[in-house]
Amino acid sequence: MRFALQCSSFVLAACGVLSAAQADTVIDNANGYTLNARGDVVRFASLAFDDRGRITAVGAAQEVAARAPGARHVDMRGRTVLPGLIDAHGHVFGLGEMLTQLDLSASTSLQGALASIGAYARANAQGAWVRGRGWNQENWKLGRFPTAAELDAAVSDRPAWLERVDGHAGWANSRALALAGITNATPDPVGGKIVRDANGVATGVLVDAAQGLMKKVLPQPTEQEGRTMLDKALAAMASVGLTSAHDAGVSAVQDRLYRDYADHGKLTARIYGMIGGTDADFDQLSKNGPLQGYGKDMYALRAVKLYSDGALGSRGAALLAPYSDDPHSHGLLFHTDQEMDAMIAKAMKKGYQVNVHAIGDAGNHQILDTFAKEIPANHAEALRHRIEHAQVVTPADIPRFKTIGIIPSMQPTHATSDKNMAEQRVGAERIKGAYAWRTFLQQGSRIACGSDFPVEAPNPFFGIHAAVTRQDAGGQPIAGWYPEQEMSLKEAFRCFTLDAAYAGHQEKNLGSLEAGKYADFIVVDQDLFKMSVYDIHKMGVLETWVAGRQVYARK
Structure with missing residues (x-):
């Protein structure tokens, strides 16, 4: 019989807070896959976790059972279990x-x-x-x-x-x-x-x-409308297997809601927040410095999100040379170099990771120059700063991500959505540095993958599919769009798990199913590592668990 969602001591989709007296739980008979510390894919049949939602053992059934005497057992009936997936760049309230x-x-x-x-x-x-x-x-x-x-x-x-x-x-x-x-x-x-x-x-x-x-004239959402938005977004995320998301632009109002939801056990996904800008909200939210581990590690606010330029589709991305399909436009840099220097330095001095949206090659160049100057000046090397999107980068600038120590935070479905216009915008030469995942990986950069929802759908399997095939959901183009830049399946899996966790300073707690980490995992309806890569976008999520709590079950 299919394991049913119900109110019990270990299944709490709508039942409240975990009981402190709860016995260890063992997930049995799983077709499990995870990653080890080296990033290798490893198999497991059983997984045990305690009443804090921390994994105590993972591996073969007999070994795990021996380490969890008296535990409750949940039979996965041979279904595939994976680490919870992480979206490294989304907009939760926007979704x-x-x-x-x-x-x-x-x-x-x-x-x-x-x-x-x-x-x-x-x-x-x-x-x-x-x-x-x-x-x-x-x-x-x-x-x-x-x-x-x-x-x-x-x-x-x-x-x-x-x-x-x-x-x-x-x-x-x-x-x-x-x-x-x-x-x-x-x-x-x-x-x-x-x-x-x-x-x-x-x-x-x-x-x-x-x-x-x-x-300025749009009506602002009421608190209840904000709660409705957050409820709907969390439900959507759980249904596609997201157990964590990096929210790229959190306001003071949204921060209050996140803390309230964390306080009351209502967050069904971990939120790694980036304060939107360095103006009034930053001044308010940064008074006590970066927030980490709030609400049993359900919420963090330790990054800042800035913007260098606009988007390629609206020709707002800043290019070093004019647009190939509009020779009168270079796009738009949002700030002068001096303004960007000041904003980044302000955030770094307070101890925040700085994550900057940069789409065009001029936008990326500006931010790389600023990081090269401000990181050593503010002794901020350990903060794992990021460029969000890193979408069109002049080839000479790509190695600088590695030498300066910048994480490229990229969204695979942007390539398959943009392929109908990207080369028109930048031409045959500049496209070589666009959506260049393989080039980044070969130099040793860790790519943190996301979707940029609601710009793209929040489903991470759409992103894994795009990363390994360079095709859209319709299978086009047949050979893949610039297939030399595709990822392997293991690389794509890693960029939505371990490397996304690393980009949020959370790799010791999240990103893989290992002893000591949280029991954030999903149950899916197909075997990711045996199915055709061309069908990965069809993957369905059966169950989503966060810290040993089942937050979603497909009806």
Whole structure:
């Protein structure tokens, strides 16, 4: 009989806090895989953990049973058990927000998107705004951004604001533009762009920092709405096998919710937080220095997230030479070198790991230069600083990640999502340094893998599939997109486990199933190491366990 989710002393999906008197538990008859300290894949049949959720033994059934006398036993019935997977770059509240709004990620045409927007507006007539996310003009084959006039045709009775799939551009209707005070005469803010037509008319799309003009008038979520977002995000993460996520941009409001959830045993995934920026929220949150091990190691806030540039799809990524498909644009650096130096130094002086978003080769170059200067100046070598995305890097700069000691935090599904436009943006030569996982691995860099959800789906098996095949879910291109940069299955597995844990200073507690570490594991419906790599994206999660607590079971 299938092991059922129920209220008992060792299964607590909705039942409260683990009992201090709970006996050790043994997971038996598992087709288990994990990694050892060297990163080798090793097999196990049984796993024992104590009432703190710490692993006490792992290995052959008889050996584990001998070390856990009197323990409760849970029969896995030969199913595959893996370490819980870690997303090294996501936006937890962004995922929850997307799950409460209109999702346009599946739209394949402007007309289809407008139909969905109109239907959503009619079904949510009580809303003061129409909000959504996920559109991608590249998938619509428009050759341009959509316009406010087109959005007005779908919703004109109230303001509408729809974020692009990457979050680096937004599409407004005329009512929203008017509320934000955006006219043809409104100047572009530093680090942003108001898209205009040939006559200088603002068309309705705001890129990067220009989105701040709209965000000033958007209604802020209530506390209850924030809790709903967090609940939905945590449920989605558990259902795809994520037991930990690095949240790339935590606000003071979100920090309060995380602490509250950790205090009350409501976090069903470990959160490694990055404070969003070095302004007022940083000043408030950093008063007592980095937060580690909060709520029985369920929450940490020991990093800072900064931005160097925008995204490739909206041509906001900063390039050293003009875009191949727009010779009048280099993209946008968000800050001068002096400003970036000051922000990074401020965070390092407080003892924080600094993780900087950099997509274009100019953005990556700026951050590498700044790290090369500020890390020794602030004696911050041990903090494991990161560049988030490291997406298009000039080949001469790739070795600097290793020599300076920077972790490339990369998202495999970005390559398979961007392949329809990336080479158009940067050309045949610069693409050689783009999504260059193999090049980084060969020089000895540890890659921390993630998804950048909700930009991409949070499912880590989509990322493992993309990493080893360089194909999308439809199996295209057949030979893989620049397949010379693909990872092996072991490398991809490691970058979503041990190396993601390392990037969060958590490798002693997470990333593999070894004695002394937490019993964060998942049960899946296929054998990852025996199935066809081309089917990995079809993997289903049956159960998710965090610190020996079952937080998800597929119905």
